[in-house]
Amino acid sequence: xxxxxxxxxxxxxxxxxxxxxxxxxxxxxxxxxxxxxxxxxxxxxxxxxxxxxxxxxxxxxxxxxxxxxxxxxxxxxxxxxxxxxxxxxxxxxxxxxxxxxxxxxxxxxxxxxxxxxxxxxxxxxxxxxxxxxxxxxxxxxx
Amino acid sequence: xxxxxxxxxxxxxxxxxxxxxxxxxxxxxxxxxxxxxxxxxxxxxxxxxxxxxxxxxxxxxxxxxxxxxxxxxxxxxxxxxxxxxxxxxxxxxxxxxxxxxxxxxxxxxxxxxxxxxxxxxxxxxxxxxxxxxxxxxxxxxx
DNA sequence: CTTATCTCTACTGTTTTGGTAGAAATTATA
DNA sequence: TATAATTTCTACCAAAACAGTAGAGATAAG
Numbered sequence: 001x002x003x004x005x006x007x008x009x010x011x012x013x014x015x016x017x018x019x020x021x022x023x024x025x026x027x028x029x030x031x032x033x034x035x036x037x038x039x040x041x042x043x044x045x046x047x048x049x050x051x052x053x054x055x056x057x058x059x060x061x062x063x064x065x066x067x068x069x070x071x072x073x074x075x076x077x078x079x080x081x082x083x084x085x086x087x088x089x090x091x092x093x094x095x096x097x098x099x100x101x102x103x104x105x106x107x108x109x110x111x112x113x114x115x116x117x118x119x120x121x122x123x124x125x126x127x128x129x130x131x132x133x134x135x136x137x138x139x140x141x142x
Numbered sequence: 143x144x145x146x147x148x149x150x151x152x153x154x155x156x157x158x159x160x161x162x163x164x165x166x167x168x169x170x171x172x173x174x175x176x177x178x179x180x181x182x183x184x185x186x187x188x189x190x191x192x193x194x195x196x197x198x199x200x201x202x203x204x205x206x207x208x209x210x211x212x213x214x215x216x217x218x219x220x221x222x223x224x225x226x227x228x229x230x231x232x233x234x235x236x237x238x239x240x241x242x243x244x245x246x247x248x249x250x251x252x253x254x255x256x257x258x259x260x261x262x263x264x265x266x267x268x269x270x271x272x273x274x275x276x277x278x279x280x281x282x283x284x
Numbered sequence: 285c286t287t288a289t290c291t292c293t294a295c296t297g298t299t300t301t302g303g304t305a306g307a308a309a310t311t312a313t314a
Numbered sequence: 315t316a317t318a319a320t321t322t323c324t325a326c327c328a329a330a331a332c333a334g335t336a337g338a339g340a341t342a343a344g
Contacts, residue, residue: 001222003143003231003253005333011249028290036243040335043291060342061288076252080143089145101178104283106276107153110218110267111145117263121256134248141246147302170321182304185322202311203319 003084009037010045010083011076017055018071018127019134025057025064045083052082071128077119087122089115145226151179152187152225153218159197160213160269161276167199167206187225194224213270219261229264231257 016031028046032039046065049055056068067074080087088094090111096102158173170188174181188207191197198210209216222229230236232253238244 001143001145001149001226001229001231002233004331007143008232008249008253011252015249025289027288029288038334041333044334047291057290058342059290059340061286062343063289063341065290076256084143087143089143090150091144104279106272106279107150107157109275109279110153110272111150114218114260114263114267118256118260121259125252125256130248130252133251137246137248137251146300167320169319171319180303183302186303189322199321200311201309201321203317204312205310205320207321 001089005041006045006083007080009035009042010049010079012037013042013045014049014054014067014074014079014127015130015134017065017067018074018131021067021071021131025062025066027064031065048082049079052078054078054082067127071131072126074127075123076125077122080122087115087119089118143231147183148187148225149222151177151184152191152221154179155184155187156191156196156209156216156221156269157272157276159207159209160216160273163209163213163273167204167208169206173207190224191221194220196220196224209269213273214268216269217265218267219264222264229257229261231260 012035013031016035017026020026028039028042031037032042046055046057050057053068054074055065057063057065077087086094088111090108092099092102092105092108093112093115096108099105099108102108154177155173158177159168162168170181170184173179174184188197188199192199195210196216197207199205199207219229228236230253232250234241234244234247234250235254235257238250241247241250244250
């Protein structure tokens, strides 16, 4: 039940953009350097994040990436769903036809409920809340 | 973020034992048949469940498996931790030395919190509650 | 027209996952 | 004590998912 690097890096990428919100397009190169992740790999995350309408980009010289919405309007559930796909803990939650037992299986109900709770948690965490926590943490270090 | 078959089958195995609680040792063969899972594969789950103190067994003829505790004393968190290992969403939650950023990384705090909520949910679900739901569901079908 | 940047396709190696084979150990019971 | 039924264990294999890289093409600024 580990998160893959897609999810972990995806959040770090988005948080980096949130920390530089309203500072114009941010170079992928800079994000990659700050986060210690290769540009090549980050591309795999950028693609679904664009498709999910969470980020936008400018091409060409002086191009770069920026959030498509305010940090307060972007939550962790959206980010994870974009980069990881469905967050259902088991496939039968999304689609009962994957298992003949689905109609009568009580464990399916259990996983459905657990998935719901998890999604609710992720939904309550927004990028701007994370930015706030980040800056608070940096204050404490001083 | 999908659960592996270990987790899914592990719960079904335990629920099967719970449904036959106090009926003496249950043959692996019977569980395998009811659940549609090979005996060979189930062995991989049985081993950690025994190590985790959740089930016990009798060897030899008329042997079999049974719960080591009452169904009300066994929750989903224990079962998952036994068959899947650590349930931390990311490795750095258990062990900060896996990442140099751990001390200052706000995303680590986020995953730590999400993990905590998830564990709390799993902990609140006990085998006997699932048995109750199962029998209620069967009543409704009639 | 040159440089900086994003965009895209394709490939590769490694790890994890799911599953099987077959033999050894243990116990009830005839 | 022999036999049948069952758990226990080691080893292995194939397929899928994951993590990461290479290199070329498209676009825009200056």
